[in-house]
Amino acid sequence: MQYSQKVLDHFMNPHIVGKIENPDAVATEGSPACGDQVSIYLKVEHETQIISDIKFQSYGCASNIATASIITDLAKGKTLEEAKKVTWKEAADALDGLPPVKMHCSVLAVDTLRKAIKNYELKNNLSTLDKFSKETVLEELKKVIYPKVGEDIITLKMVKYVGFDNGVVIIDLDIPKFDKYRDNVAEEIKEHLEHYQEIKDIKITM
Amino acid sequence: MGGSSISEEIEGFKKIIADTINTTASEIHFTTGGTSANNIAIKGFLSENAGRGTHIIISVIDYPDLLANAAFFEKSGFTVTYLQADRDGFVDLKQLQQAITSDTILFITTLVNHTVGTIQPIEKIKNILSKADHKIAVMVDACEAYGRIPIDVNSMGIDLMSISAHKIHGPQGVGALYKRKGIVIGPIKHGVARIDSFETGGINIASIAGFAKAVQLAFSDFKKHTEKIRELSDYLLSSIESKIPDTMLNGPRGLLRAPHNINVSFDYIEGEAIMVMMDLNGISVATGSACASQGLKANYVLMALGRNHEQSHGSIKFTLSRYNTKTEINIAVDKLKEIVQELRNRSPLYNKE
Numbered sequence: 001m002q003y004s005q006k007v008l009d010h011f012m013n014p015h016i017v018g019k020i021e022n023p024d025a026v027a028t029e030g031s032p033a034c035g036d037q038v039s040i041y042l043k044v045e046h047e048t049q050i051i052s053d054i055k056f057q058s059y060g061c062a063s064n065i066a067t068a069s070i071i072t073d074l075a076k077g078k079t080l081e082e083a084k085k086v087t088w089k090e091a092a093d094a095l096d097g098l099p100p101v102k103m104h105c106s107v108l109a110v111d112t113l114r115k116a117i118k119n120y121e122l123k124n125n126l127s128t129l130d131k132f133s134k135e136t137v138l139e140e141l142k143k144v145i146y147p148k149v150g151e152d153i154i155t156l157k158m159v160k161y162v163g164f165d166n167g168v169v170i171i172d173l174d175i176p177k178f179d180k181y182r183d184n185v186a187e188e189i190k191e192h193l194e195h196y197q198e199i200k201d202i203k204i205t206m
Numbered sequence: 207m208g209g210s211s212i213s214e215e216i217e218g219f220k221k222i223i224a225d226t227i228n229t230t231a232s233e234i235h236f237t238t239g240g241t242s243a244n245n246i247a248i249k250g251f252l253s254e255n256a257g258r259g260t261h262i263i264i265s266v267i268d269y270p271d272l273l274a275n276a277a278f279f280e281k282s283g284f285t286v287t288y289l290q291a292d293r294d295g296f297v298d299l300k301q302l303q304q305a306i307t308s309d310t311i312l313f314i315t316t317l318v319n320h321t322v323g324t325i326q327p328i329e330k331i332k333n334i335l336s337k338a339d340h341k342i343a344v345m346v347d348a349c350e351a352y353g354r355i356p357i358d359v360n361s362m363g364i365d366l367m368s369i370s371a372h373k374i375h376g377p378q379g380v381g382a383l384y385k386r387k388g389i390v391i392g393p394i395k396h397g398v399a400r401i402d403s404f405e406t407g408g409i410n411i412a413s414i415a416g417f418a419k420a421v422q423l424a425f426s427d428f429k430k431h432t433e434k435i436r437e438l439s440d441y442l443l444s445s446i447e448s449k450i451p452d453t454m455l456n457g458p459r460g461l462l463r464a465p466h467n468i469n470v471s472f473d474y475i476e477g478e479a480i481m482v483m484m485d486l487n488g489i490s491v492a493t494g495s496a497c498a499s500q501g502l503k504a505n506y507v508l509m510a511l512g513r514n515h516e517q518s519h520g521s522i523k524f525t526l527s528r529y530n531t532k533t534e535i536n537i538a539v540d541k542l543k544e545i546v547q548e549l550r551n552r553s554p555l556y557n558k559e
Contacts, residue, residue, distance in 0.1 A: 003482070011479070012486065017552050032555060033515040035476055035496045035504075039554040057554040061478035061497035065552065101502065147502055180501035 003062060004096035011062040014069035016076070018055045025120035029112040034191055036060035036105065038068045038112040044120055049079045056112075063102040067109040070094050080117050086110060100150030104188070107143050107152075132198040134164040140192040141171070147181050158185075167200035169193060175206050182206065212411060216401060219418035223382055226425050227367070228358040235383045236414050237405045240349040243368030243383040244271040246404045247345050250391030251312060251366060252279055255343075259309040265289040265297040267507045269316045269347045276314065285309070293512045294458040295324030303334050312343050317367075318351035321494065321507035321523065322457030323467025325355060332363030343389060349373050349381070353424040354432060354464045365389045371413070375527065376420030380413035424528075431528040436465035438535060439526050443468050445539040450546055456508060456521060468524040469494075471508075471517040474556035475549040480522055483545045489538050494521040516555075 003011075020026075020041035030037035037060065043053035054076050056068040071091050075083040088106040092098045098106060121127035130136065141162070142154045153159055153173070161172035171189060175182055186204050193202055220231035237243040252262070264276045266288045280286045287305040289297045297315065313335055315326050328346070335342045345366040348357060353374035359367060367384040371377055383404065385391060397406035424431065446453060452473035457463055472480065477493030484491050492498075494505030496519060504518040513521070524538075550556040 008482075008486065011482065014552070019557060028554060032519075035515070035519040037554055057552055057557060059474065059553040059555050060476050061495065062482040064476070064497075065479060102497075184502040 002099060003066075004098075006094075006096045007063055007066040007098065010066035010069040010095065014056075014065060016055050016072050017057065017065075017069065019057060020053060020055050025116050025123060027112050027115035027119050029115055030060070030108050031191060032059060034187070036064045036108055038064065038108055040068070040072065040112045040116045042116050042120055044080065046124075049081070051075050051078055051080065051083055060105065061102070063098055063105040064108065066095055067091055067098070067105045068112070071106075071109040071113050075113055080120065084114055084117055086113070098150070101147040103150035104145040104147070107145055111143060132196060134162060136196070137162055137164055137169055137171075137193065141189065143192055144185065144188045146175075147184060148179070153185065167198065168203060169199055169201070170203045171205070173204060173206040213401075216411070216414065219414050222418045222421050223369075226357075226421060226428075227352075227384060228360055229384060229386075233385055233387055235385060235402050235404050236409060236417075237368075237381045237383050238410075239379055239381040240347070240368045240370035240373075241271050241381075242405060243370075243381050244269070244347055245275060246383055246394055247366040247368060247385070247391065248272065248275040248312075248314065249278075249394040250404065251343060251345065251389070252284065253394070254390050254392035255311050256284075258340075259311040261285045261287070261307055261309040262312045262314060263287045263289065263302060263305050263310060264314040265291055265316075266510045267291045267295060267297070267316070267319060267321070268314065269320050269349070272314050272316065272345075272347055291324075291510055294462070295319050295322045295456075295507070295511055296458075296462075297326060297331075299327070299330060299334060302331065306335070306338050306342065308340065310338065310342050312345055314345045315347070316350070317346045317348045317357070318354060318464040318467070319457065319507065320350050321505060322469045322511065323350070323464040324457050325351070325462055325464055328362045328364070336363070350464060350467070353421075353428075354435070354466050356428070359384060359386065366391070371417035371420055374420050374424045375529075377413045377416040380410060380417045382417070432465050435526050435528055435530075438530055438532065439465055439468050439524075441532060442524060442526065442535050442539065443470070445535065446470055446542065449539060449543050454517065456511065456513065456517075466526045468526070469521060470524075471513065471521045472546050473516070473520060474553045475546065476519050477521050479549055480520075480542075480545055483549070484522075484538075484541065487541050487545075489541060492523040492525070493519075494523070495519040 023041040024044045025042045028039040039057040041055045045052050054072045056072045058065045058068045088110040092106045142152050144153045163170040220234040224231045224234050276286045289301050343365040346364045348367050349370040352369040365386045370381040393403045395406050454471045456469040477495035478497040481493045494508045496502050496504045508518040
């Protein structure tokens with residue numbers, strides 16, 4: 001695996017790893033079964049909405065740890081609104097890039113940060129729960145990375161059809177039959193969707 | 207060097223290998239590596255013998271070469287029985303017994319499992335297969351076994367076998383196929399027969415010479431070398447188990463495991479991270495984690511042995527050689543202990559209340 005020196009630096013010596021006692025918000029995303037999980041803890045200055053302290057914990061590979069490290073670096077000192085706008089591409093760029101198969105690590109790190117911010121907003125009545133719809137499914141699919149090129153499956157136009165009816169999500173994917181990432185992409189989609197209570201079944205055709 | 211003296215040299219190299227597995231030079235064929243030997247053996251045998259039957263038996267934990275070849279023939283009309291394995295990686299002999307039909311022509315196995323080091327009970331397998339009222343050929347991938355455990359193709363009942371030079375400190379890109387006299391295989395690589403009709407075309411004599419030299423060195427004091435490796439791996443395992451909590455050995459303990467392989471899962475952390483940190487400290491190991499695999503999938507051998515995803519992702523394979531020392535093991539385990547603790551400190555799974 002060819003990692004940049006920055007990835008290796010953050011992996012070997014992450015800047016703010018650990019746990020905050022009595023955090024203002026926390027989020028954990030990913031799953032051990034998939035081999036990566038990140039927790040992010042936040043302390044927020046109430047008046048200014050500035051992230052005054054942030055820490056992460058990570059179960060995963062070198063790039064999982066490095067992306068969690070860079071995202072916490074990037075978010076520290078920013079307002080919630082600013083931190084929300086940090087994208088997975090910016091996080092990857094800040095590490096001088098990631099191998100395409102590892103790009104999903106950056107998505108997970110950003111997703112966890114945004115979830116922590118959302119949890120803070122919910123707790124402080126600054127935001128309400130998003131209503132579930134077909135749009136939610138599309139947003140989730142934008143987080144599924146095709147490992148061969150390191151870009152999401154929506155941008156790559158690999159998703160031919162998305163339907164949501166009566167709790168059943170139907171997704172039609174365009175992916176070559178002998179692609180070694182077929183199973184991985186399908187699993188990633190399921191991982192992103194199955195925690196929604198509104199979804200009873202996920203049908204993927206490809 | 208002229209053609210005839212080269213032929214003589216090659217005969218000499220074949221003899222060196224033949225002597226180590228109790229066979230004759232005429233039953234050794236040089237190949238461009240273990241994968242080529244596996245392909246020549248399986249494709250050559252099945253295409254030549256399909257008239258006798260079209261059923262083959264293999265296991266779900268075999269080396270990828272073997273499984274890919276079986277799948278290839280399955281697609282073209284062969285029937286394949288995939289034997290399951292128990293939690294230590296031994297193929298299911300009861301299932302083997304039941305799987306045999308009058309149509310079965312080939313049994314395929316990985317003599318020493320490439321992931322967990324399990325030595326398949328080849329004599330028992332031979333006895334089961336010999337009870338059939340027709341000949342079932344035995345094809346063995348011995349790339350992990352050769353030079354690590356004693357191999358006698360006659361007492362073990364092996365008809366076709368692949369071995370690889372680089373696994374015993376020889377050069378990359380050269381291996382050999384053992385083919386028992388009387389077993390007929392067709393050509394799969396059609397072309398000019400320089401030394402035989404299997405690995406056709408130009409051959410790398412320098413690599414073959416290097417292979418033969420590596421064999422001589424490995425077998426110069428086989429018993430002493432393998433005993434030394436086993437002593438080191440026993441020491442590695444006991445050091446890991448005494449110094450690092452929450453680990454699990456994958457594969458059998460003791461003599462039913464090849465001496466050079468130790469495979470351990472570390473709870474709460476992921477193997478690629480361990481591997482990269484070990485590598486940055488100058489220690490090379492392998493992992494069964496999906497994050498380090500082609501296709502981002504958990505290791506299929508570990509999953510077939512009943513490990514869960516976390517245990518597969520957290521697995522590390524150590525491969526030892528006769529050139530390793532006890533001092534190196536001490537350094538490796540001390541580093542490993544530090545690395546495992548560091549990664550656990552960072553892990554949300556370890557820090558759960």
